[in-house]
Amino acid sequence: MRYISAMLTLLLGFSTAWAQERQEHKGKFEQLGTTLPTPNEYRTASGAPGYKYWQQQADYDIEVELNDDKQSVRGAERITYYNNSPEPLTYLWLQLDQNMRAQDSNTPITEQSSIRDSLPARMFQKYVMYEDNFDGGFDIKSVTDDNGKPLEHIINKTMMKVDLPQPLNPGENFSFHVDWSYNINDRMMDGGRSGYEYFPEDDNYLYTIAQFYPRMARYDDVNGWQNKQFLGNGEFALSFGDFQVAITVPEDHIVAATGELQNAKNVLTSEQSKRLAQAKNEFEKPVMIVTEEEARENEQTKATGKKTWVFKADRVRDFAFASSRKFIWDAMAVKLDQNQPMAMSFYPKEGNPLWEKESTMAVKNTLLGYSNRTFEYPYPVAISVHAASIGMEYPMICFNFGRPNPDGSYTDSKKWGMISVIIHEVGHNFFPMIVNSDERQWTWMDEGLNTFLENLTSEEFYPDMPLKFGTPQTITAYMGGDKNHIRPVMTNSEQIMQFGYNAYGKPSAALYTLRNTIMGPELFDAAFKEYAQRWKFKSPTPADFFRTMEDASAVDLDWFWKGWFYTTDHVDLTVEDVKWYKLQPEEVSVEHNVQTKKGNLNEEEASAEANEETKEWPDTYEPLTVSDTDERFYGEFMNRQNDDAIRKQYEGKNIYEVTFKNEGGLVMPIIIQFNYADGTSETRKIPAEIWRKNENKASKVFALDKELASITLDPDQETADTDLSDNVFPRQEEKSKFDRFKDKNSRE
Structure with missing residues (x-):
């Protein structure tokens, strides 16, 4: 009875200790569970529309x-x-x-x-x-x-x-x-x-x-x-719905609108009608429908009569238009697999020469890039309108900034800013104009996803474009900032603080890390396209997005959604300690086999060196004894391993125990660059699940052929780590990696 009582006491103590330890680290890898709405016949557990949607x-x-x-x-x-x-x-x-x-x-x-x-x-x-x-x-x-x-x-x-x-x-x-x-x-x-x-x-x-x-x-x-x-x-x-819209304006105005123009011959000159017809089969460069010369003449006099422009748009959720006697108008066709939409731009002379050169081509590139990653653009036109100091989207039409100086000159910054906003606003045709999320509630579902796709499109068609907003490198200052001024991404649009970072930058950076670091491009791209295909011309919720990305990839991402979207935690991983070992013969004592780069130590020095706890790079390796396997470790198995072969396999290798610390709270994969003493390096990646049993600290043992000189975490800055100064071990006294990164980008 005493034996049973003692065992129960022991088990109870162990259970209490385990529960306390579990409570300290609970949360980050728990499933979202009831945080997400219960699936039903309208929205399934897989993230797809239900059979009664x-x-x-x-x-x-x-x-x-x-x-x-x-x-x-x-x-x-x-x-x-x-x-x-x-x-x-x-x-x-x-x-x-x-x-x-x-x-x-x-x-x-x-x-x-x-x-x-x-x-x-x-x-x-x-x-x-x-x-x-x-x-x-x-x-x-x-x-x-x-x-x-x-x-x-x-x-x-x-x-x-x-x-x-x-x-x-x-x-x-x-x-x-x-x-x-x-x-x-x-x-x-x-x-x-x-x-x-x-x-x-x-x-x-x-x-x-x-x-x-x-x-x-x-x-x-x-x-x-x-x-x-x-x-x-x-x-x-x-x-969604079908629109028939008649817009009456002064007869010398040019009108751009959602949908297809139904009465071109009534509102355009015969020459302009011919040019519009020509543009429908021009794929290489835009055709001028209304030239700058014609627009300049047009703005000199004000007509007293009126004209009515008629547009038809099917399966759209909204309608917008632009009107002015100042408009220049160019257009071209875009060759997709099934469709052949028109890319168009409307702009006053104040937009030239930049708009004539870049706008419609940016519209075309956006349709090509987004169609490849989601679904083929289904509408007949996509229009970019130049207006001062604005970027705003509607079905088939958007209003965009980017005005040159009065003499027509412009900086690279002006050009890239204009191209970026056109890609972004035209891209909104896909999110939320077709994948019809609730912007009143969840801004990130269109702005964040669209910023991410905008950046991928820029990388594809404009590789010289400088570092872009919404990448891991551009979000670190925000994520590591004062938490009193930050709210989770999953916050209603009217309660968001730091709107641009919360709704645009952070979700986009999250998807960058998800694609490039966690899932890999192949898995991510297929899952993201599945989401777009499932929900085009329908209305998804955040849960539908989260569930589809997991359902289509077989990757458990609950920890990721929780960290990036439901908390204000940030990424700050560091190497806390490194220990270096080499295998030694079992019968040789530890004291006589401690080696250093400086030579052999005497017995007293070696003992002190071996027991010293230090955060500096180990100058000495500690001997590691691999003994013969005791019979009890085999249990009921009849066969046996060759212990000598195991020792021989690791003979001469450098065994490193590396301890990592999570300072920021947001768990992420550990990307390790091993920098060897011979000047070479290699990079390895450990999935984020290494933190699942202890979210604050993790250790890992590596067997390496070559001797290490240092370790660098996240060398390409993929994870939005907010403090790069502690990503190198041993700590560097000279210029930090973050400063070198800033210097590199200032040169570029």
């Missing part, structure tokens, strides 16, 4: 007129809403995003601001609460059914609720009409994703018009109605 549809027939004298928009639309959900609906929600600029908007009220003793006037006006004279926001004139009968509706800031005369049952559709108007904002004054720019030299305007019509909010299986208020950061959650 559904999504709503909203079709629009819009007539809109641009008033160039008063800088305003007036429109009327007929919306047909299809209820494909399994529930009846008694009301509908619409987004009124222009109301962000209304007098009663919550956006300026809820923005924090501070002041210094000296501020430029423009910034002072932005930071100080004042009575804005701009009359912004939608003026909703009527909401009626197909018979002209008014529908009850309530406007709540940037959302409008429309009560249905009777429940809209599953499988039914309902059509209704909205008439509205609003004043267009001056983007120079208040920024914004759309608006106008005024050119005082020739007294003309360039309009980039978006969020210009009341749009159906999204209703789905995850949130029901996505009716979060639009405060400015969290963008849009929308349903």
